[in-house]
Amino acid sequence: MRKARSPLFLERESYRRRRLTDAARVLPIVAMVLFFIPVLWATPEDNASSTSRGGFYVFAIWAGLIVAVALLSRAISQPEKAVPPATKDPDQPDGDEGS
Amino acid sequence: MSFNILVLISLSYVAFLFLVAFAAEKQAESGRGAWLRSPLIYTLSLSVYCTAWTFYGAVGYAARSGLEFVTIYLGPTLIMLAWWTILRKLVRIGRSQRITSIADLISSRYGKSNALGILTTLLAVIGTTPYIALQLQSVTLSFTVFSGGESSDLQSTALVVAAGLAIFTVIFGTRNLDANERHHGVVTAIAVEAVVKLCALVAVGVFVVWYVAAGPRNMAELIDESAIAHWNMDGSRWMTLTFLSAAAFLCLPRMFQVLVVENADERHLPVAAWAFPLYLFLMSLFVVPIAVVGLAFLPDGSNPDLFVLTVPQALGRDGLAMLAFLGGFSSATSMVIVAAIAVSTMVSNNIVLPIWLRAQGEGATVSGDVRQVVLLSRRLSIALILGLGYIYYRISGGGAALAAIGLIAFAGMAQVLPAMLGGIFWRGATRVGASAGLVLGFGIWLWSLFLPSLGDGGLLPPHVLTDGPFGMGWLRPQALFGIEGLDPVVHAVFWSMSFNVLGFVIGSLVSFPQPMERLQGAQFVNVWEYSQNPGGWGQSHVEAEDLLIMAQRIIGPNDAQALFQAEAASQGKAGYLPEPTTDFVQRLEKELAGSVGAATAHAMMAPLLGGSSVSVEDLMAVADEAQQILEYSNQLEAKSAELGRTARQLRSANEKLTALSIQKDAFLSQISHELRTPMTSIRAFSEILMDGESLTAEDRVRYSQVIHDEAIRLTRLLDDLLDLSVLEHGQVALNLEDLSLSKVLDRAVGATDRLEPARPIEIKRDRQTEDVQLRTDADRLAQVFINLIANAKKYCDADRPELQIRVRQIKGGVTIDLVDNGSGIPSESQELIFEKFARVSDTSKAGGAGLGLAICREIVTKLGGTVDYLPGQAGAAFRIVLPNTAQTQEEDLTVSAL
Numbered sequence: 001m002r003k004a005r006s007p008l009f010l011e012r013e014s015y016r017r018r019r020l021t022d023a024a025r026v027l028p029i030v031a032m033v034l035f036f037i038p039v040l041w042a043t044p045e046d047n048a049s050s051t052s053r054g055g056f057y058v059f060a061i062w063a064g065l066i067v068a069v070a071l072l073s074r075a076i077s078q079p080e081k082a083v084p085p086a087t088k089d090p091d092q093p094d095g096d097e098g099s
Numbered sequence: 100m101s102f103n104i105l106v107l108i109s110l111s112y113v114a115f116l117f118l119v120a121f122a123a124e125k126q127a128e129s130g131r132g133a134w135l136r137s138p139l140i141y142t143l144s145l146s147v148y149c150t151a152w153t154f155y156g157a158v159g160y161a162a163r164s165g166l167e168f169v170t171i172y173l174g175p176t177l178i179m180l181a182w183w184t185i186l187r188k189l190v191r192i193g194r195s196q197r198i199t200s201i202a203d204l205i206s207s208r209y210g211k212s213n214a215l216g217i218l219t220t221l222l223a224v225i226g227t228t229p230y231i232a233l234q235l236q237s238v239t240l241s242f243t244v245f246s247g248g249e250s251s252d253l254q255s256t257a258l259v260v261a262a263g264l265a266i267f268t269v270i271f272g273t274r275n276l277d278a279n280e281r282h283h284g285v286v287t288a289i290a291v292e293a294v295v296k297l298c299a300l301v302a303v304g305v306f307v308v309w310y311v312a313a314g315p316r317n318m319a320e321l322i323d324e325s326a327i328a329h330w331n332m333d334g335s336r337w338m339t340l341t342f343l344s345a346a347a348f349l350c351l352p353r354m355f356q357v358l359v360v361e362n363a364d365e366r367h368l369p370v371a372a373w374a375f376p377l378y379l380f381l382m383s384l385f386v387v388p389i390a391v392v393g394l395a396f397l398p399d400g401s402n403p404d405l406f407v408l409t410v411p412q413a414l415g416r417d418g419l420a421m422l423a424f425l426g427g428f429s430s431a432t433s434m435v436i437v438a439a440i441a442v443s444t445m446v447s448n449n450i451v452l453p454i455w456l457r458a459q460g461e462g463a464t465v466s467g468d469v470r471q472v473v474l475l476s477r478r479l480s481i482a483l484i485l486g487l488g489y490i491y492y493r494i495s496g497g498g499a500a501l502a503a504i505g506l507i508a509f510a511g512m513a514q515v516l517p518a519m520l521g522g523i524f525w526r527g528a529t530r531v532g533a534s535a536g537l538v539l540g541f542g543i544w545l546w547s548l549f550l551p552s553l554g555d556g557g558l559l560p561p562h563v564l565t566d567g568p569f570g571m572g573w574l575r576p577q578a579l580f581g582i583e584g585l586d587p588v589v590h591a592v593f594w595s596m597s598f599n600v601l602g603f604v605i606g607s608l609v610s611f612p613q614p615m616e617r618l619q620g621a622q623f624v625n626v627w628e629y630s631q632n633p634g635g636w637g638q639s640h641v642e643a644e645d646l647l648i649m650a651q652r653i654i655g656p657n658d659a660q661a662l663f664q665a666e667a668a669s670q671g672k673a674g675y676l677p678e679p680t681t682d683f684v685q686r687l688e689k690e691l692a693g694s695v696g697a698a699t700a701h702a703m704m705a706p707l708l709g710g711s712s713v714s715v716e717d718l719m720a721v722a723d724e725a726q727q728i729l730e731y732s733n734q735l736e737a738k739s740a741e742l743g744r745t746a747r748q749l750r751s752a753n754e755k756l757t758a759l760s761i762q763k764d765a766f767l768s769q770i771s772h773e774l775r776t777p778m779t780s781i782r783a784f785s786e787i788l789m790d791g792e793s794l795t796a797e798d799r800v801r802y803s804q805v806i807h808d809e810a811i812r813l814t815r816l817l818d819d820l821l822d823l824s825v826l827e828h829g830q831v832a833l834n835l836e837d838l839s840l841s842k843v844l845d846r847a848v849g850a851t852d853r854l855e856p857a858r859p860i861e862i863k864r865d866r867q868t869e870d871v872q873l874r875t876d877a878d879r880l881a882q883v884f885i886n887l888i889a890n891a892k893k894y895c896d897a898d899r900p901e902l903q904i905r906v907r908q909i910k911g912g913v914t915i916d917l918v919d920n921g922s923g924i925p926s927e928s929q930e931l932i933f934e935k936f937a938r939v940s941d942t943s944k945a946g947g948a949g950l951g952l953a954i955c956r957e958i959v960t961k962l963g964g965t966v967d968y969l970p971g972q973a974g975a976a977f978r979i980v981l982p983n984t985a986q987t988q989e990e991d992l993t994v995s996a997l
Contacts, residue, residue, distance in 0.1 A: 028181035031177055036341075038330075039332065050322075051165050051387065052319045054332075055322075062376070065176070066377050066380060069179070069372050073183075
């Protein structure tokens with residue numbers, strides 16, 4: 001058993017993976033901001049905000065997020081290519097954690 | 100369309116669901132149901148989120164307030180997008196801690212606290228009851244659309260629906276006890292319903308957009324001309340409702356059930372992360388168009404909550420209306436079924452079982468079958484919850500007050516959110532904090548949202564609403580602290596969540612957690628590092644057999660025996676009794692928790708194990724300072740575990756050898772004795788015969804008879820020895836043939852009848868189960884049975900000896916248990932009885948040389964099976980496991996014969 005210390009620099013592959021998981025963490029926050037934007041422009045007095053345009057905005061954002069999360073979770077759940085054990089991401093569910 | 104056809108179609112649809120659930124259970128049982136555990140089924144099962152309230156209600160909501168309905172779907176979408184951060188962790192914790200419900204999660208995280216479990220359960224019951232009433236209402240309302248306003252039968256329709264749902268849930272929701280076994284039947288039926296409701300809504304939507312409005316462009320124009328053309332954005336409601344639906348998606352009992360408990364594989368999450376938002380997207384895409392068309396084409400005053408049904412009906416599309424009806428029916432039934440399962444699990448694990456255990460007192464861990472109690476309490480809880488839903492429906496009269504209850508229930512269950520998220524992300528969260536937050540949040544929710552929602556006839560007199568209790572204006576339910584003008588839901592959610600979080604944080608900061616809390620906290624928060632758990636039970640002495648007896652009562656004899664056998668094997672021991680190491684005891688507790696919940700499992704283990712449940716080492720593992728030491732000691736630990744395993748094996752081998760050597764000495768002296776006694780009499784009588792001309796013919800015959808008998812005795816002894824040695828050296832030819840197990844047993848029982856008629860034993864058999872075809876050696880197998888039955892006859896010390904023969908088919912073979920009602924074999928001898936020359940009691944009684952069981956084991960091994968002593972039964976018990984065909988063994992023999 002090697003000491004489970006995270007190394008200072010990672011292989012290119014592992015580096016990519018970590019950034020992907022970072023993206024996965026940020027995505028819901030981005031989504032929340034996007035979903036809350038109508039609060040800023042759709043004020044009751046403003047006649048420019050109509051249900052059809054608002055609906056178009058919400059559903060377009062929604063569809064975009066679905067595509068984004070599909071691509072992202074696909075990339076994350078792809079098995080890692082033969083990475084030496086020292087570069088394991090501590091966040092990755094690994095085999096040795098099974099109960 | 101006539102009302103009767105509608106009833107007929109609904110009934111056949113329900114029958115179809117029964118069939119689906121039944122087929123899925125069958126598939127899962129036979130192990131062929133790999134598709135039952137696919138990400139698709141998981142995603143579809145999440146759709147229990149979309150209840151009748153969202154199916155019918157969303158369109159009504161859109162007709163009243165435009166786009167705001169979409170917030171109910173945006174919250175869950177956000178949570179699914181956050182799968183990597185939140186859901187993955189929840190699912191992993193649920194798996195590693197064997198969580199059975201959200202109440203179990205909270206109770207387990209905060210030191211397996213019973214009080215918190217009860218609190219969460221109560222919250223769930225209060226939040227779920229009106230919601231079930233709402234489903235009943237929507238189903239009965241949709242019936243009236245077709246019955247043309249005959250509302251006299253409304254109550255009975257609701258009653259029939261409630262009873263039918265109770266039956267379905269009891270049949271498929273309480274088949275097995277282990278929550279980790281999952282309800283394949285229910286989940287598959289829910290998945291089918293999910294498809295039906297999506298198809299129904301999309302079909303109505305497509306009809307509305309392309310047939311009624313002639314294309315999306317015209318549809319947009321139609322929207323712009325409608326009453327909801329202008330988007331009245333209320334920012335606070337928009338954000339609050341999004342938050343609320345996100346919180347509810349995590350906290351509602353039924354959602355937790357499908358998200359975490361029924362999750363078969365973590366790898367389903369990445370798929371569900373995009374597939375479920377897509378499902379929600381499709382569910383809401385056509386809501387506004389349907390609402391707009393409903394507003395435009397239906398007469399004023401028609402109920403917008405039923406537009407999904409009435410729009411196609413009014414436009415003469417009865418088939419489509421029928422499909423929409425089935426969609427709504429599906430939404431209602433799936434919600435009720437899953438909610439009833441989830442809440443009944445909570446009620447039985449967190450309320451009924453603890454009370455029952457306490458009522459039983461100290462003896463609870465020793466007697467009685469817990470499984471029956473659990474199943475019964477679960478069935479009764481299901482009936483109770485549906486009954487409560489029905490009563491609530493009757494009392495509330497099914498009016499508009501009920502329609503608002505969806506959000507109110509969401510807000511109630513959302514009170515669990517701080518304790519839940521805090522529990523899995525913050526190690527400092529304590530039980531005191533969680534209780535304070537829950538009680539505060541729950542109280543404010545009751546006061547500011549739930550009680551006022553009951554209307555004028557409810558529990559709050561009108562003057563309290565306007566002036567506050569006892570004239571204290573700052574306590575007015577809908578304007579706490581004098582802040583007026585807020586939307587009631589926003590107001591209640593804001594104050595209840597604020598005080599909840601505040602109470603949670605402050606309570607956690609000022610209190611000091613107990614050891615068990617710190618331990619569980621570390622395991623929850625650092626679930627990725629500690630999936631192998633540190634500690635739980637201290638070093639203590641407990642008999643493995645006691646543990647087995649208790650485990651059999653909770654998870655059933657077969658599973659318990661399999662679990663103990665596997666553990667014993669991994670420790671390098673044969674048989675069913677592993678060393679009760681700390682490790683094993685913890686794993687066992689988790690297995691039990693999968694059936695009866697963490698708090699109850701812990702309470703049941705406590706009297707057996709006694710003493711403190713957390714050892715110093717465990718606490719060291721929790722303390723941050725010890726982290727460093729732990730890392731280094733991990734390697735040592737792995738090595739010492741290896742050493743420990745070897746030492747255990749060596750120790751047990753050594754014990755066996757010592758005992759054997761003593762027995763061998765005893766045997767040698769005994770075998771010399773056994774050989775000498777007949778020899779002496781043979782010599783003596785032959786000497787008499789040699790010089791005995793004076794003997795009468797009669798005496799001569801008698802003396803020769805003695806010599807003959809003694810010679811036979813000698814031969815038998817030598818035969819046994821020879822038999823054993825032949826078997827051991829593998830030079831035996833098996834005579835394989837296809838035969839029925841029951842015939843072999845008949846033969847064996849017949850042979851033993853003749854053997855010793857002096858001591859009768861009653862043999863109980865179940866001929867139906869014995870009807871098993873085997874390919875094996877009949878003579879050899881019969882020899883084994885004869886030996887075991889003869890043993891039972893000899894040694895069973897009961898007043899009325901009984902021998903029970905139980906046959907059970909397993910995968911690829913059959914097990915045969917022979918259990919008598921005597922006092923059994925003491926555990927220190929259980930290891931030895933299969934060795935040669937071993938005898939438990941004194942030699943005089945046995946009459947053999949102690950070779951019988953050794954021969955049995957050799958024969959069964961040759962037939963490709965195993966024979967073991969089965970501890971924890973009424974008396975002495977032996978289990979024979981045989982493969983359906985002894986083919987492989989035969990090949991081995993031919994090879995060795997060549």
